[in-house]
Amino acid sequence: xxxxxxxxxxxxxxxxxxxxxxxxxxxxxxxxxxxxxxxxxxxxxxxxxxxxxxxxxxxxxxxxxxxxxxxxxxxxxxxxxxxxxxxxxxxxxxxxxxxxxxxxxxxxxxxxxxxxxxxxxxxxxxxxxxxxxxxxxxxxxxxxxxxxxxxxxxxxxxxxxxxxxxxxxxxxxxxxxxxxxxxxxxxxxxxxxxxxxxxxxxxxxxxxxxxxxxxxxxxxxxxxxxxxxxxxxxxxxxxxxxxxxxxxxxxxxxxxxxxxxxxxxxxxxxxxxxxxxxxxxxxxxxxxxxxxxxxxxxxxxxxxx
Numbered sequence: 001x002x003x004x005x006x007x008x009x010x011x012x013x014x015x016x017x018x019x020x021x022x023x024x025x026x027x028x029x030x031x032x033x034x035x036x037x038x039x040x041x042x043x044x045x046x047x048x049x050x051x052x053x054x055x056x057x058x059x060x061x062x063x064x065x066x067x068x069x070x071x072x073x074x075x076x077x078x079x080x081x082x083x084x085x086x087x088x089x090x091x092x093x094x095x096x097x098x099x100x101x102x103x104x105x106x107x108x109x110x111x112x113x114x115x116x117x118x119x120x121x122x123x124x125x126x127x128x129x130x131x132x133x134x135x136x137x138x139x140x141x142x143x144x145x146x147x148x149x150x151x152x153x154x155x156x157x158x159x160x161x162x163x164x165x166x167x168x169x170x171x172x173x174x175x176x177x178x179x180x181x182x183x184x185x186x187x188x189x190x191x192x193x194x195x196x197x198x199x200x201x202x203x204x205x206x207x208x209x210x211x212x213x214x215x216x217x218x219x220x221x222x223x224x225x226x227x228x229x230x231x232x233x234x235x236x237x238x239x240x241x242x243x244x245x246x247x248x249x250x251x252x253x254x255x256x257x258x259x260x261x262x263x264x265x266x267x268x269x270x271x272x273x274x275x276x277x278x279x280x281x282x283x284x285x286x287x288x289x290x291x292x293x294x295x296x297x298x299x300x301x302x303x304x305x
Contacts, residue, residue: 052251053083054265057100061092061124064099070267071103075110080264082112082255084247085132091123094148094199098127098206105131105210112254116247117141117238122226126237127203130210133254135238136247137229144232146207147224148199150192152184211236 053074057067074080085104091097107113108131115121115129117137122145129135137143166182177188184192200222208218213236221227221235232238240250252260 049079050081050257050261051079052248052261052263053077053080054263055083055085055267056265057085057087057089057125057128059089061089061097061100061128063093064096064103066267067100068103071100071107073266074264075107080111081257081261082114082251083107084244084251084263085113085115085129086118086244086247087115087121087125087129088118089122089125089128090120091125091127091145094124097124098202100128101131101206101210104128107131108133112251114247114251114254116244117143117229123147127206130207134240134250136240136242136250137232137238138243139228139230139241141229141232142226143229144221144227144235144237145224146203146218146222148196148203149224150196152192207237 055067055071055074071083074083104113104115112134113132115132115135117125117129117135118141119138120142121129121137122143126143126146173185173187177184177191204218204222205215207213207222208215211218217236221237227235227237229238229241233241240246242249248260
């Protein structure tokens with residue numbers, strides 16, 4: 001009698017990948033259920049009575065939609081008496097960071113917001129926190145890094161070696177600025193520098209106004225240099241040193257609550273399962289996005305990093 005091979009024997013690679021995806025789905029679901037049960041469940045599992053809100057900002061800031069929706073949900077919930085903004089981000093795109101900053105500032109005008117820094121809250125990660133009522137950083141948190149940069153890749157020499165040449169019909173001398181195939185001309189370089197500096201000035205002015213600091217004081221430290229939490233305290237960029245529990249204590253003092261309140265946490269993670277799985281096994285989706293942008297128009301992007 002001939003023994004038939006099982007699916008796992010005929011297609012071991014496919015079978016292994018399928019098992020990995022099933023495991024990732026189970027882990028993701030378990031984590032979501034745990035967070036929902038323990039912290040109040042974000043959007044799906046409400047808690048009645050007074051409570052704190054928790055806004056998590058993790059990783060590179062690429063978009064503000066889900067974060068801001070959650071911020072405004074907390075703002076409009078009368079049972080939420082205060083909010084912790086937990087930040088663990090090295091920065092990201094300029095406009096989404098600016099949008100989150102404005103949402104945080106708007107929230108803080110209605111109810112207290114305490115920003116709590118994890119391992120890193122630099123550049124855009126600091127920008128979004130500046131609108132909070134108070135900022136708490138670990139002594140070793142990496143923060144500051146106030147500045148803007150434009151990333152451009154130029155592969156002219158490589159393209160020449162493989163016989164690829166760009167032909168561009170543009171409406172003006174600046175329309176093709178930052179092309180992967182063409183080096184910047186001096187006027188284009190100045191054009192880019194002027195845009196970077198305008199965005200930088202917006203960053204500095206927002207921090208100075210939100211933190212009630214003299215503009216010159218912020219300008220003096222807005223050179224792109226990263227700071228530890230302890231250095232940031234000396235520079236006036238944060239208010240207290242401590243971890244998450246210390247930030248909760250600061251929020252409790254501001255809100256004058258007699259006892260520890262429960263939390264509702266968000267925003268919920270709407271990233272596709274495939275992306276969450278790849279992130280979990282350590283693949284850098286951000287790098288993949290940057291590679292795709294090389295051939296996009298425009299071919300440059302302003303970043304808080």
